Amino acid sequence: MQSQLSFSAQNQTGTLFLVPTPIGNLGDMTYRSVAVLKQVSLIAAEDTRNTQKLLNHFEIETPQISFHEHNTQERIPQLIAKLVAGEDLAQVSDAGMPSISDPGHELVMACIEAQIPVVPLPGANAALTALIASGVSPQPFYFYGFLDRKPKLQRETLSALKDRPESLIFYEAPHRLAKTLTQMVTVLGGQRPASLCRELTKKHEQFVRGTLQSLLDWATESDQVRGEFVVIVGGNPDGPSDQATGDQPELSIEDFVNQLIETGLKPNDAIKQVAHYRQLKKQAVYQIYHHLDQN
Incomplete structure (x- = not known):
């Protein structure tokens, strides 16, 4: 187990900031994202030419280094070395959140292994x-x-x-x-x-x-x-297919809730979804599932 205090004064390394960028409208760039990109010593960018347009728009003069799916193995040791030396770095993709269908996850995992703080910023997705x-x-x-x-x-x-x-x-x-x-x-x-x-x-x-x-x-x-x-x-309103549930054409309320719980949902969330899909009141599904008197 590892616990990270993102902004502790006791941190001995630099911090990796994961900075979201606009998915189209530059007005969606947050004040905090601009401030972080200005304060870090280096920006690891998926496409430096694309990111430079963003930096120019917000008058950000921080230098960049390319970081994309074809050079991760080369770049990660270089970036980790800078972070260990105490430099704060930012990582951005071309648009939206780093790591979501874009490079970033491998760098995050390397930082976690090296006990380097990883700080995500909220933003466009x-x-x-x-x-x-x-x-x-x-x-x-x-x-x-x-x-x-x-x-x-x-x-x-x-x-x-x-x-x-x-x-x-x-x-x-x-x-x-x-x-x-x-x-x-x-x-x-x-x-x-x-x-x-x-x-x-x-x-x-x-x-x-x-x-x-x-x-x-x-x-x-x-x-x-x-x-x-x-x-x-839209999801499957009937839950698992007949092939997965035997000859029963439609799951009972209780079985449907249990199926959703098995996928990782909490009981109350599963009850809420069953009510939505079966067009029933949540309280009615709750009572059926827990075998409560509905009178």
């Missing part, structure tokens, strides 16, 4: 920004990110996810969107509620809401399939 306006139930949710590009592996992944009751969050590039939606319709079914969210925080921000089938039709016919997409898909 495409997945949650899309989720709360998608029209799909925002909790619980399951973030997956980018599916594999190979169709066979896509189908295998979607098959593993199809019984999950949580809303599912994916990232996808415009040129692969229609093919990915086709796979989703095939594996998950065309009637799942879903939302396509593109150009988040930018001038042409757009939400396309409907079923997976209607979104596939839009992606096939529209001339607006541009920009990066967040794809939100």
Whole structure:
């Protein structure tokens, strides 16, 4: 076990700050993020050319060093050495949170192993920004990110996810969107509620809401399939499939709650979700699950 006091005066090393950057609108950069980027001695950036535009906009003169998926093994020892020597560093990705579908996790783990404080800053994130306006139930949710590009592996992944009751969050590039939606319709079914969210925080921000089938039709016919997409898909309202639960066509309230608890949800959260999916009052589900007198 390891305990970190992020801002203790007893820390003997520098600190790694994980700094989120805007996903489109520069106005989403926080005051704290700007201040941290100004005060650290070095910024590890996924693409230094892209980050330099951000630094120029906010008049940040801190030097950069490239840190991306192709040079992590070379860079990590260099960055750790600077941190051990007492320098504070910041790590940024091209947009949004470091480590979320972007480089960063390996550096974080190296810092933890070396007992170097890792301090995350809150800020822009495409997945949650899309989720709360998608029209799909925002909790619980399951973030997956980018599916594999190979169709066979896509189908295998979607098959593993199809019984999950949580809303599912994916990232996808415009040129692969229609093919990915086709796979989703095939594996998950065309009637799942879903939302396509593109150009988040930018001038042409757009939400396309409907079923997976209607979104596939839009992606096939529209001339607006541009920009990066967040794809939100409603979870399976019936829980595990019949194959996983025997011949019973629909789980009982008690079994459904227990299934959700087995996935890691707390009992009250599982009861809340069952009530949502079965369109029942939470108190009614609570009483059924706990075998309480409903009179």
